[in-house]
Amino acid sequence: MKVKSSYIPYFLILPAFAYLLFFVGYPLVQALYIAFTQNGQFSLATVRKTFADPYFWDALKYTIALAGVIVPTQVGLALILALTVNRAFKGKDFTIYALTIPLTISDVAAGLIWYAILSPSGFLNKLLLNIGLIHQPIYFFGYQYRHMEFLAIVLAELWRATSIVFVIILAGLQMISNEYLEAAEVFGADYWTRLRKIVIPLLKPSIQSALIIRTLFAMQIFGIVWILAGRDIPILAGEGFYRLTELKEYDVASIYALVIAGLSILLGALYIKFMKAEYLEVRR
Amino acid sequence: MNDETKFMLKKLIFYTFIFTVVAWIVIPIIISTLYGFALPRDYYDPKKILPTSFTIKYVKTLLFTLGALDGIKNSVIVALITITISFALGIPAGYAVAKFLFPGKDTIKLSIVALRMFPIPVMAIPLVVLYIKLNLIDTLLGVALAHTAMALPFVVLITSSIFAGVSTELEEAGMVFGLTRFGSFFRITLPLALPGLAAAAMFTFVMSWNEVFVASILTLSHRTLPAQILSIMAGASGGAAPDYYKFAAAFIMILPAITFIFFARKYLVTMWGITLK
Numbered sequence: 355m356k357v358k359s360s361y362i363p364y365f366l367i368l369p370a371f372a373y374l375l376f377f378v379g380y381p382l383v384q385a386l387y388i389a390f391t392q393n394g395q396f397s398l399a400t401v402r403k404t405f406a407d408p409y410f411w412d413a414l415k416y417t418i419a420l421a422g423v424i425v426p427t428q429v430g431l432a433l434i435l436a437l438t439v440n441r442a443f444k445g446k447d448f449t450i451y452a453l454t455i456p457l458t459i460s461d462v463a464a465g466l467i468w469y470a471i472l473s474p475s476g477f478l479n480k481l482l483l484n485i486g487l488i489h490q491p492i493y494f495f496g497y498q499y500r501h502m503e504f505l506a507i508v509l510a511e512l513w514r515a516t517s518i519v520f521v522i523i524l525a526g527l528q529m530i531s532n533e534y535l536e537a538a539e540v541f542g543a544d545y546w547t548r549l550r551k552i553v554i555p556l557l558k559p560s561i562q563s564a565l566i567i568r569t570l571f572a573m574q575i576f577g578i579v580w581i582l583a584g585r586d587i588p589i590l591a592g593e594g595f596y597r598l599t600e601l602k603e604y605d606v607a608s609i610y611a612l613v614i615a616g617l618s619i620l621l622g623a624l625y626i627k628f629m630k631a632e633y634l635e636v637r638r
Numbered sequence: 639m640n641d642e643t644k645f646m647l648k649k650l651i652f653y654t655f656i657f658t659v660v661a662w663i664v665i666p667i668i669i670s671t672l673y674g675f676a677l678p679r680d681y682y683d684p685k686k687i688l689p690t691s692f693t694i695k696y697v698k699t700l701l702f703t704l705g706a707l708d709g710i711k712n713s714v715i716v717a718l719i720t721i722t723i724s725f726a727l728g729i730p731a732g733y734a735v736a737k738f739l740f741p742g743k744d745t746i747k748l749s750i751v752a753l754r755m756f757p758i759p760v761m762a763i764p765l766v767v768l769y770i771k772l773n774l775i776d777t778l779l780g781v782a783l784a785h786t787a788m789a790l791p792f793v794v795l796i797t798s799s800i801f802a803g804v805s806t807e808l809e810e811a812g813m814v815f816g817l818t819r820f821g822s823f824f825r826i827t828l829p830l831a832l833p834g835l836a837a838a839a840m841f842t843f844v845m846s847w848n849e850v851f852v853a854s855i856l857t858l859s860h861r862t863l864p865a866q867i868l869s870i871m872a873g874a875s876g877g878a879a880p881d882y883y884k885f886a887a888a889f890i891m892i893l894p895a896i897t898f899i900f901f902a903r904k905y906l907v908t909m910w911g912i913t914l915k
Contacts, residue, residue, distance in 0.1 A: 360738075360740070362734070362738065363734035363735075363738035363740045363743075364734075364740065366730035366731055366733060366734035366738075367730070367731045367734050367735070367746060369727045369730065369731070370727040370728055370730070370731035370790055370794055371731070371746070371749075373727055373786070373787065373790060374750075374753050374787060374790055374791065377758060377761070377765075377783075377784070377787030378753060378756055378758065378761065378787075380764075380765070380768065381761035381762070381763070381764040381765050382761065382764075384764035384765070384767060384768065385761070385763065385764035388764060388767070435659060438652070438655060438656070439656075443652070443656075445656070448660075449656055449659070449660055451900075452660045452663050452664055453659065453660070453663060455663060455664070455667070455896060456663060458844050458848075458892075458895035458896060458898065459848075459891075459892050459895060459896075460847070460848030460849075460850065460864055460891060460892075460895070461848070461850065462848075462850050462864045462867055462868055462871075462891065463848075463864075463887075463888050463891040463892050463895075466670065466867075466871065466884045466885065466887055466888035466891075467666045467667060467669075467670040467888050467892075468666060469670075469881070469884055469885075470666065470669050470670035470673045470881075470884070470885050470888070471666050471669060471670070473881055475681055475682050475684070475881070477669045477673075477687065480684060480686070480687045481687050483684055484684075484685065484687055513662070513663070513666065566755075567755070570755045570757075573757065574757045574759060574760055574851075576759075576850070576851050577850045577851070577864070577868065580868065581868070581871060591759075591760055591851060594760065594763055595851065595854070595855065598763055598766065598855060599854070599855065604763075604764075604766065604767065607763045608763055608764050610760075610763070611757075611760045611761055611763040611764060614757045614760045615756070615757055615760065615761065618755060618756060618757050619756075621755075622752050622755045622756070
């Protein structure tokens with residue numbers, strides 16, 4: 355039942371599409387207007403003001419640094435996990451369920467959960483003190499321990515969002531036909547050869563997709579940082595939030611929104627270049 | 639070393655690895671939940687790794703005095719409005735993408751995939767100005783409208799894959815026996831797609847339940863749960879709440895999401911395109 359050349363599908367898609375266009379288009383235009391005008395005149399004053407603020411550059415630096423540390427680690431971890439779990443063993447269903455639990459946990463909650471582990475009276479410090487491995491608690495929080503705060507954010511974010519990558523890669527793994535692997539085995543390829551020559555190349559689309567999805571969402575990182583570090587570790591979304599809610603500087607906040615949107619569009623262009631929406635095909 | 643011990647050793651290493659991974663996920667949840675119910679003297683006692691005496695005082699204070707209960711109510715309302723609007727708009731679009739061939743389809747699909755990546759939460763910043771004009775600021779509807787924009791691309795993608803899985807032949811058979819196209823959609827395709835759609839609704843619920851940026855920016859007194867928690871726990875205005883409140887808050891936030899996903903777990907995995915069997 356594939357009706358060709360009819361107005362029906364457009365009619366069905368139009369409401370959703372119009373809604374999305376409005377919620378992307380309007381804020382974008384509004385942000386450009388707020389950011390680049392003053393009293394109705396074109397002006398770069400806000401841009402200059404934002405760029406002169408060291409917090410802006412710190413926020414850009416930390417946002418990119420966090421993404422740079424977190425995303426590749428997540429993909430590596432998820433790849434190892436998916437390869438390990440993708441076989442028949444006792445307790446497989448439970449293991450996969452446990453691994454997907456963080457999918458449902460928000461960034462704010464993940465931040466709070468990891469605070470329970472890492473705080474000065476937290477689980478990790480008390481455990482290590484009682485074993486006798488340390489004699490002073492390890493401090494993860496506070497402005498003077500910013501490097502440790504960075505580490506705490508990385509740990510919490512790895513814990514929370516590796517699941518998403520894991521699920522994407524596992525889905526990709528399960529789509530690889532067993533026939534390829536069996537054929538390779540018949541011709542004497544050992545596990546590592548099969549992994550290198552068949553599994554990894556066939557997984558490339560899943561890995562790329564996970565990599566880009568995670569990088570894009572990493573540009574918007576907010577809740578977990580706000581809970582664990584506040585403004586000790588400035589990030590783009592957090593600075594935009596602070597400028598808007600605390601200082602009521604709509605213009606500067608808009609620039610932060612535009613910078614995040616710009617980074618996302620740039621990375622999204624890469625995504626479209628590498629990927630095709632093939633998983634949406636009508637499967638016939 | 640003979641083959642049998644080699645095999646056993648491999649198995650031991652494998653299960654140690656699996657155990658470590660599961661522990662790494664599960665232990666932080668258990669610990670923070672225990673701490674959420676612990677007495678402060680247990681939490682601050684350096685000798686006590688795990689608390690031994692418990693209280694529901696902090697969860698209660700959080701719920702009834704600090705407004706978390708209202709936050710929960712608001713979150714549920716926002717999520718329900720989000721599901722309603724995003725399904726009303728998303729199901730027709732998903733159906734069209736799954737069952738029709740038409741010029742421009744690839745472009746439309748690609749734009750939906752791309753829109754999913756757009757930082758819509760962050761774009762709530764310029765939206766504030768419009769919301770003030772429209773009197774939508776600090777309303778639950780306003781938050782739900784923005785959450786719909788965030789969830790809609792996902793709903794279209796998920797429903798289109800659900801509809802693609804429902805056999806077109808059944809629909810055609812219905813039409814042969816006198817149903818209209820509309821009728822066969824409502825009488826045949828929709829009931830068959832229902833379990834998948836229910837799972838998609840839970841997915842949307844969790845997405846809205848967990849969203850904090852939009853909700854914090856667009857509301858002040860009508861806060862959703864995460865926004866309420868965030869303003870109590872962090873930020874320049876909130877000041878730092880005592881630690882044990884933080885753990886109680888984490889417990890309140892994760893409980894519904896984990897419960898939902900337990901029931902939807904079968905579909906959750908299908909939704910991402912994998913079958914476990």
